[in-house]
Amino acid sequence: xxxxxxxxxxxxxxxxxxxxxxxxxxxxxxxxxxxxxxxxxxxxxxxxxxxxxxxxxxxxxxxxxxxxxxxxxxxxxxxxxxxxxxxxxxxxxxxxxxxxxxxxxxxxxxxxxxxxxxxxxxxxxxxxxxxxxxxxxxxxxxxxxxxxxxxxxxxxxxxxxxxxxxxxxxxxxxxxxxxxxxxxxxxxxxxxxxxxxxxxxxxxxxxxxxxxxxxxxxxxxxxxxxxxxxxxxxxxxxxxxxxxxxxxxxxxxxxxxxxxxxxxxxxxxxxxxxxx
Amino acid sequence: xxxxxxxxxxxxxxxxxxxxxxxxxxxxxxxxxxxxxxxxxxxxxxxxxxxxxxxxxxxxxxxxxxxxxxxxxxxxxxxxxxxxxxxxxxxxxxxxxxxxxxxxxxxxxxxxxxxxxxxxxxxxxxxxxxxxxxxxxxxxxxxxxxxxxxxxxxxxxxxxxxxxxxxxxxxxxxxxxxxxxxxxxxxxxxxxxxxxxxxxxxxxxxxxxxxxxxxxxxxxxxxxxxxxxxxxxxxxxxxxxxxxxxxxxxxxxxxxxxxxxxxxxxxxxxxxxxxxxxxxxxxxxxxxxxxxxxxxxxxxxxxxxxxxxxxxxxxxxxxxxxxxxxxxxxxxxxxxxxxxxxxxxxxx
Numbered sequence: 369x370x371x372x373x374x375x376x377x378x379x380x381x382x383x384x385x386x387x388x389x390x391x392x393x394x395x396x397x398x399x400x401x402x403x404x405x406x407x408x409x410x411x412x413x414x415x416x417x418x419x420x421x422x423x424x425x426x427x428x429x430x431x432x433x434x435x436x437x438x439x440x441x442x443x444x445x446x447x448x449x450x451x452x453x454x455x456x457x458x459x460x461x462x463x464x465x466x467x468x469x470x471x472x473x474x475x476x477x478x479x480x481x482x483x484x485x486x487x488x489x490x491x492x493x494x495x496x497x498x499x500x501x502x503x504x505x506x507x508x509x510x511x512x513x514x515x516x517x518x519x520x521x522x523x524x525x526x527x528x529x530x531x532x533x534x535x536x537x538x539x540x541x542x543x544x545x546x547x548x549x550x551x552x553x554x555x556x557x558x559x560x561x562x563x564x565x566x567x568x569x570x571x572x573x574x575x576x577x578x579x580x581x582x583x584x585x586x587x588x589x590x591x592x593x594x595x596x597x598x599x600x601x602x603x604x605x606x607x608x609x610x611x612x613x614x615x616x617x618x619x620x621x622x623x624x625x626x627x628x629x630x631x632x633x634x635x636x637x638x639x640x641x642x643x644x
Numbered sequence: 645x646x647x648x649x650x651x652x653x654x655x656x657x658x659x660x661x662x663x664x665x666x667x668x669x670x671x672x673x674x675x676x677x678x679x680x681x682x683x684x685x686x687x688x689x690x691x692x693x694x695x696x697x698x699x700x701x702x703x704x705x706x707x708x709x710x711x712x713x714x715x716x717x718x719x720x721x722x723x724x725x726x727x728x729x730x731x732x733x734x735x736x737x738x739x740x741x742x743x744x745x746x747x748x749x750x751x752x753x754x755x756x757x758x759x760x761x762x763x764x765x766x767x768x769x770x771x772x773x774x775x776x777x778x779x780x781x782x783x784x785x786x787x788x789x790x791x792x793x794x795x796x797x798x799x800x801x802x803x804x805x806x807x808x809x810x811x812x813x814x815x816x817x818x819x820x821x822x823x824x825x826x827x828x829x830x831x832x833x834x835x836x837x838x839x840x841x842x843x844x845x846x847x848x849x850x851x852x853x854x855x856x857x858x859x860x861x862x863x864x865x866x867x868x869x870x871x872x873x874x875x876x877x878x879x880x881x882x883x884x885x886x887x888x889x890x891x892x893x894x895x896x897x898x899x900x901x902x903x904x905x906x907x908x909x910x911x912x913x914x915x916x917x918x919x920x921x922x923x924x925x926x927x928x929x930x931x932x933x934x935x936x937x938x939x940x941x942x943x944x945x946x947x948x949x950x951x952x953x954x955x956x957x958x959x960x961x962x963x964x965x966x967x968x969x970x971x972x973x974x975x976x977x978x979x980x981x982x983x984x985x986x987x988x989x990x991x992x
Contacts, residue, residue, distance in 0.1 A: 627729075631727050634724075634725045
């Protein structure tokens with residue numbers, strides 16, 4: 369096995385798994401999404417901790433923070449868990465949930481900061497910088513696109529409204545920081561530059577799962593809050609997009625951890641004269 | 645042009661050496677009569693004599709080893725299907741993983757390659773990925789076995805190990821030898837550090853600049869000719885090792901050291917005269933072929949020529965065989981033979 373072959377097999381398989389959310393009959397599809405979304409995130413978290421244990425210092429921080437983000441995110445996707453906590457906390461639930469979200473996103477943002485610090489971004493080309501600048505414009509558009517919704521639903525001075533806006537900003541901040549890194553990988557994909565394709569896949573997975581909701585919001589023309597209420601874990605294409613993004617993160621992490629072992633096995637086979 | 649020739653020759657030699665560990669049953673391209681091995685005194689003589697006469701040759705040996713290893717380690721690993729990102733973010737690996745992985749690759753590929761060529765047994769001793777510091781031990785070193793020196797003298801191997809690790813980890817590294825068999829050590833030991841660490845570059849410069857060599861060809865060749873073992877793995881070394889040395893350190897710098905090579909050959913010939921006479925007699929047409937054959941160096945045939953001199957035919961000499969067939973001459977052998985024949989018969 370090589371990581372390229374694994375990714376080539378696992379990616380379409382992940383897409384099939386994601387499509388099950390809309391292919392399965394109504395209630396089964398919803399049930400499946402309810403189960404698959406948190407599970408894929410928790411598996412991703414486990415893999416991120418596993419990969420993190422492979423490194424020290426900044427790289428370990430980046431992967432463990434990513435693991436922490438995925439774990440908290442996965443748990444918050446668990447319907448019955450959320451209901452149980454809501455029952456337990458009563459009126460304080462919303463506030464607790466918002467703090468939970470801020471902690472979760474802060475972890476992702478910190479992970480992103482570590483990634484940006486770890487990856488050598490000095491060689492970003494001019495088109496790369498232009499693309500990054502365009503990403504900032506898109507990011508601002510994402511935030512502004514949500515503004516009327518925020519104003520309609522919440523008083524911006526209220527805690528909930530502020531947090532809602534802060535989370536949108538967090539999402540686009542992470543995207544804005546990761547896009548130049550991904551561009552760098554693409555820029556160097558065909559050269560002998562020694563960047564890591566499995567790591568790129570993880571980054572793409574993160575960006576995809578963060579932005580797919582906003583793209584969906586723009587395409588659909590409905591506010592995210594409306595979409596969330598009507599489509600989330602309800603046998604929708606939004607579930608497919610999310611699930612596929614989460615599975616891509618898990619695939620990237622698994623391939624990243626196994627990359628070396630697979631590469632060494634290949635070298636061993638070649639040295640033993642079995643190059644097939 | 646000559647530099648390009650040297651580079652091509654280096655690549656071909658490495659490629660053949662890799663073939664030997666990849667395909668055990670690959671057809672042999674060894675010399676038909678003398679085979680694939682040569683007495684390591686031959687390889688040592690050229691380097692050691694130049695180390696005595698050309699002060700900058702320490703750096704040439706080191707750089708020759710470094711450049712050839714950097715370029716070819718990369719090619720070898722690609723040929724073995726190892727991805728360019730195998731050692732991705734090595735500086736952030738924990739020590740255990742760094743040591744185990746690097747050790748696995750080194751022993752599977754480079755220790756095997758060097759052992760096959762009887763260059764010595766390479767072993768990784770310690771790795772500190774955070775500071776890019778490595779310790780390497782080398783047993784039965786072909787560069788210094790049977791020699792004595794006042795300071796560590798394995799410049800070619802030092803450069804090769806630093807270059808090999810540099811290519812694997814995509815990092816600038818420099819090596820210094822901290823223990824050497826030639827100075828009485830049990831084995832050769834190298835410390836390799838990041839070139840960003842100024843102290844490591846200073847240490848390398850000092851090592852290269854302060855080394856003084858006192859090579860005694862008659863003593864060293866005497867040991868080999870009397871079949872006294874200079875190391876447990878024997879006195880022979882694969883000709884690919886000698887050719888790597890020739891191509892990496894000599895051919896790459898031949899414009900600078902061509903004359904010095906010829907003179908070094910002459911000096912070796914002069915100092916070996918008594919040994920050759922004692923062991924093989926006064927007749928150059930008998931003594932020289934026997935001398936070179938006993939070292940498995942070359943087939944030398946001397947036939948009297950019309951002008952009263954000798955017509956000399958040399959074949960299977962590693963300097964002009966296989967990958968080096970089309971390369972510029974390294975005029976050791978001609979200087980050495982000229983000196984020996986002159987000594988045995990009077991000036992030519």
